[in-house]
Amino acid sequence: MYPIWEVPNLSAGIVLALMATFHILPSHLSVSAIWFNVYVETKAYRENRPELLEFIKKYSLLLLVFSYVLGSLSGIGIWYSATVANPRGISGLIHNYVWGWATEWVFFIIEVIGIFIYYYTLGKVDKKTHLKIGWIFAIGSWTTMVIIVGILAFMLSSGKWPETGNFFDGFFNQTYWSQLLMRTTLMFGIAAAYAIAVATRIKNADVRAFITKTASRWGIAGLILGSILFLWYLKTLPDANRMLITVLAPQGLKTGIIVSSGVLVLYFIYANVKPLGIRLVPAILAIAVLFGGIWSTERIREMIRKPYIISQYMYSNQIIGKDVIAKGVSAEAKIINEKGILKFAPFVPDGLREINEGNQVQVGKMIALIECxxxxxxxxxxxxxMPQMVKRLGFKEAEAVEGFLDGLGGYPYMPPFVGTAAERKALATYLVSLNK
Ligand code: HEC
Known part of the structure; x- marks a missing residue:
């Protein structure tokens, strides 16, 4: 556990969520766009339509800049902010999945080199070779998804891993296949939205119409199949997580998912019927709608993971909640209740490790920062x-709040309070002080 990263009003988690949601666009585009390109390129050669290559050139350049410059930067942004926001969570993942990530990076390197070779050799090497480069890139790219989905899904549903500690038991957990297939189909919706935007920049009306029509079909198919798989995904979620959708997810986010998918399907239908009617601005707006839908889905996914950062193992506040005997890891509640959280957490400012009459509120705030x-x-x-929560519940007496803290673990989405009686009292005193 490192010093706490406090982000006023937002929280570190939301900074990470913003970065991660943005990253979905370039990362899923990187996996899907190349399939679209290979399809169009094959058609261009088979039907002898070299004019289609103009689209491929433009679309690959977008892919190069958006996915492999902005996408790579935001990928690093995720690592960076996740490491600062939740160092122990990241450490837990790395300790389990370092070879998973290493494997992913091998394929990622193929992708990163692939896009440059693909873009710069278009029209310079023979057709067959160029298509082969495209295929290698496409398969390498999808393989990164095959791997990373295992690690992502593990965070929400760790399968048999808590009992066995086995790499593959956690990796191929109950939400793995539904999530992999859902992302594999939805990504074509993303590829299509971007392809249509690129098509608006093409002068040749035939090419523009052909690309827009083809992309819109890919988009509709991707969204509809993806929505069906989304329902399957919901079914594969562990009960405790699915229950939190009802308890925690605000109606606004649920509406966000439905409205954005609906609007996009209509947009694709319109693009199919009137391919030349789509201009750049509406095409960019469609991408914004896509972003809204992804934001809603990802926020809900984060919410229903509570109280854990890694399912059945580590709480969001980085305290290990359950024994994982196979890995030699024990739950920490007992030791923290004995020693105290102020002794347990390595980074506590001087003067706050011991509680006295004068520092109750500051110590309480420190504990709140660590645990809440x-x-x-x-x-x-x-x-x-917190001030709003405290006011809503009308916290006045520290003693009553201590009782509330004792019951914290009874909420399905909050970890239990851990610490000594004196620490609980200090936290309660601080919470009461917020009710002003
Ligand atoms: C894993 C995330 C998480 C952690 C850690 C967490 N909470 Fe919460 N807490 C929530 C969520 C989610 C809600 C529900 C918010 C809502 O109703 O909109 C909540 C609600 C509350 C409420 C209002 C309860 C009610 O019945 O309306 C209080 C008070 C509260 N938390 C205090 C705390 C304190 C004190 C800590 C630290 C000791 C803490 N929480 C740690 C997620 C968390």
Whole structure:
């Protein structure tokens, strides 16, 4: 556990969520766009339509800049912010899946080199070779998804891993296949939205119409199949997580998913019927709608993972919640209740490790930052702002709040409070002080 990263009103988690949601666009585009390209390129050669190559050139350049420059940067942004926001969570993942990531990076290197070779050799090497480069890139690219989905899914549903500690038991968990297939289909919706935007920049009306029509079909198929697989995905979720969709996910986000998918399907239908009627601005707006839908889905996924950062293992506040005997890891509640969280957490400022009459409120705030700030901000406004919660519940007496803290683990989405009686009292005193 490192010093806490406090982001006023937002929380570190939301910074990470913004970065991660943005990253979905370039990362899924990188996996899907090349399939579209290979399809169009094959058609261009078979039907002797060299004019289609103009689209491939433009679309690959977009892919290169958007996915492999902005996408790579935001990928690093995710690593960076995740490491600062939740170092122990990342450490837990790395300890289990370092070889998974190493394997992914091998394929990632194929992708990164692939896009440059693909883009710069178009029209310079013979057709067959160029198509082969495209295929290698496409398969390498999809393989990165095959691997990373295992690690992502593990965070939400760790399968048999908590009992066995086995790499593949956690990797091929109950949400793996549904999530892999869902992402594999939905990504074509993303590829299509971008392809249509690129097509608006092409002068040749035949090429423009052909690309827009083809892309719109890929988009409709991707979205409809993806939505069906999404329903399957919901079924594969562990009960506890599915239940949280009802308890925690705000109606706005659920509406966001339905409205954005609906709007996009209509947009693709329109693009199919009137391919030359689509201009650049609406095409970019469609991408914004896509972003809104992804944001809603990803936010809900984050919400229903609570109280864990890694399912059945580590809580969002980085405290290990369950024994994983196979890995020699024990739950930490007992030791923290004995020693105290202020002794357990390595980074506590001087003067706050011992509680006395004068420092109750500051110590209480420190404990709140350690145990609660992964999900609550302590500003007046913002993500699950604690002052608002405290006012709503009318916290007045520290003693009553201590009772509330004792029951914290009874909420399906909050980890239990851990610490000594004196620490619980200090936290309660601090929470009461927010009710002003
Ligand atoms: C894993 C995330 C998480 C952690 C950690 C967490 N909470 Fe919460 N907490 C939530 C969520 C989610 C809600 C529900 C918010 C809502 O109703 O909009 C909530 C609600 C609350 C409420 C309102 C309860 C009610 O019945 O309305 C209080 C008070 C609260 N938390 C205090 C705390 C305190 C104190 C800590 C630290 C000891 C803490 N929480 C740690 C996620 C968390």
């Amino acid at each position: 700030s992964s999900c609550h901000v302590f500003d007046e406004k913002g993500l699950r702002a």
